[in-house]
Amino acid sequence: MTKIGFIGLGNMGGPMAANLAKAGHEVFATDLSIGAIERAVEAGCRRADSVADAVKDADVVVTMLPAGAHVRSVYLDKYGVITHAKTGALFIDSSTIDVDSARAVIGAAAEKHFAMVDAPVSGGVAAATAGALTFMVGGEKDAFERARPVLENMGKNIFHAGDAGNGQVAKICNNMLLGISMIATCEAFNLAEKLGLDAQTFFDISSTASGQSWSMTSYCPAPGPVPNAPSNRDYQPGFAAAMMLKDMRLAQEAAHRAKAATPLGAQSEALYALMESAGKDNLDFSGVMKLIRGDL
Secondary structure, eight states, rough: OOOEEEEEEEETHHHHHHHHHHHTTTEEEEEHHHHHHHHHTTTOEOOSSSSHHHTTTTTTEOOOOHHHHHHHHHHHSSSSHHSSSTTTTTTOOOOOOOOHHHHHHHHHHHHOOEEEEEOOEESHHHHHTHHHHHHHEESHHHHHHHHHHHTTTEEEEEEEEEEEOOOOOHHHHHHHHHHHHHHHHHHHHHHHHHHHHHHHHHHHHTTSSTTTOOOHTOSSSSSSSSSSGGGGGGGGGGHHHHHHHHHHHHHHHHHHHHTTOOHHHHHHHHHHHHHHHTTTTTTTTGGGHHHHHHHO
């Protein structure tokens, strides 16, 4: 049994912490939300009333936080992880944040002789609950190997992406591709229907032809062809458009710094931003179909 401090018990962090407790670890869980802590305790975790309380005896610290500023604060502040963790603890940050913040925090941890990896996830709430997440891990090989057994309690696919921050690179590039492909899939279904080809027939053809993609075959944005897709429950998430927009913005910020041309990424970010402006970013990201159809 490993003692684990878990910070950030939201829609993703809550079930991740619960799976660690289910695997037999002693999980000290904390969050700004008292309700989230109580739910974690009901799932088998132990209550921690502060970051310091969560990490002081932990062999491993896992964080799942909204943005880079939160990660910097939780690790670097005088009441934070680096100050209060015990010698030799391993840090795992599974937040999706900007690459610069990930590398800065891992560097600060290394200066204090702590091993740390960035390990953002793919799979959404359903995969978090099922313990079936994909982890994209950046950091030194030894730190990755130390993190792997912990990550395996929360996910089924664990990839080492290379140096510190490369987990975030993999995540934002993957989600930029996903955001673009979803919009392209929506446009194709919309055009097919406008030209008199019904969604099911187009799906049957394209899902077995060169135009097939995950956005079509697993998460079809047109109601009907994929029964468990959000399109069949009026685009209730799922993976909210607000979260996709966050990832698209991170990708564009990184592209700007790297001087990388991503014109389709930029256009896709603008379309998800229109969902935000319309107050519809609480819909699943596949709900961009409503925007394409003019239904927002």
